Amino acid sequence: MLQAWALEGIPEVSPGDDLVDLIANAIARSTPLADGDIVVVTSKIVSKAEGRILHADDREDAITEQTVRLVASRTSPTGHVTRIVENPLGIVSAAAGVDASNTPDGTVLLLPADPDASAREIASGLRERCGARVGVLVTDTLGRAWREGQTDHAIGAAGVHVFEDLRGHTDTEGRPLVVTMPCVADEIAGAADLVKGKAAGLPVAVVRGRADLVGDLDLPGARTIVRPAERDMFRQGADEAYAEGYAAGRAARA
Template identity: 75%
Template sequence: MTPLAVWALPGIGEIRPGDDLESVIADAAGATLQDGDILVVTSKIVSKAEGRVVHADDREDAITAETVRVVASRTTPSGFVTRIVENRLGIVQAAAGVDASNTPDGTVLLLPEDPDATARALAAGLRARLGVRVGVLISDTMGRAWRDGQTDAAIGAGGVRVFEDLRGTADAEGRPLAVTLPCVADELCAATDLVKGKAARLPVAVVRGRADLVGDLDLPGARTIVRPIADDMFRLGADEAYAEGFAAGAACAGR
């Protein structure tokens, strides 16, 4: 098995609205990239380059505007409200991905407008500019149901297979695998977060050793990672599900 190498690209400064990310990343990478490398780009610098910046005072309104469906809402004893929502990209996460970390004072960032399209454009541009067949993932930080803490996951993909379909193959003991579908895009994004960090100002990392995942630019994007609501057994928080069921029961009783 090919060894896996992961490292952050130095030399990427503060990104501002209108900056050309393709040029910034190409200049930072220089001649270091090889065919089959995968670049993982933190969504914050994509949002900054796209000008997805709003005043911090408008954060709650921004969350509401980015929200398609409220999954759960909780108020802490201190009065702070946490909203878990489905945003316009179909992603379920806290605050619709509206983020105040690593942003200029007094501002917050919305998620990129179309992370898959941006990832494909970056991959196409870097391939043409540097002459190497690379893939691009765009990552964002989110929590996980049933587990504390956060990890980075893929919200955009260009020229990278987001799943490794092992269904129909056998495990080490020869037993057939029926449902095994690793989300390798999320795994790669989580791995690069170990070298990018949250305070090191290293927003782009390179993964080498999984060239088998790099392919055509029209491969399905990260949008396909989101589970369709019809298949989501946990589409509501416990309190919200109880309230919905109670209301439905009361409506039936009143007929």
């Protein structure tokens, strides 16, 4: 049976705060951790603890600085510009993950510089502090191609198998599974988000019931979830791809 609960009592996080200590103290007031639990941590508090706060009056400038590649850009009827970009982590998302919510005026929050390393540090500290072999996911809220709305995804992982590779197994009818490889890290991130919420001030949750996914701290991290460029069939937005193809055609005719 899968269980998930949010940890209460984690205070506002500031640069330099010890997240292991804050999380362990919240756990001490809640259900003790057990071997195989997965602790899911919202990336915002990781960024705050690591001082990833940028003093920027213009969020758009911060997005530009964090943009490695523009995927698509659209201007709404009200003049608001939405940019889908690839950020330095290789993640494609709106606004490069730059967040201006729940931050002091004149500042924006960047994603952790290395979410997998952040997850390993938290997981190692919690294993030592709580005496349980746990995994850790660091998550962020992302949109999805072809679907409205947002959900949480894993951007950092330690001690957790991010995929459940079912290739080579058979389905209930005995047919071989050829490409089935669920991204269980994202599924767990979404489940944890159901109990953390977006505006409840509960940035950490525990998911119990998938101990089979918890392993050594040096398991491949969430960086492996990002699809390599050579296998990405959607590298550009529709308008951008059309414009590039049109320009290439005109150049060839010239």
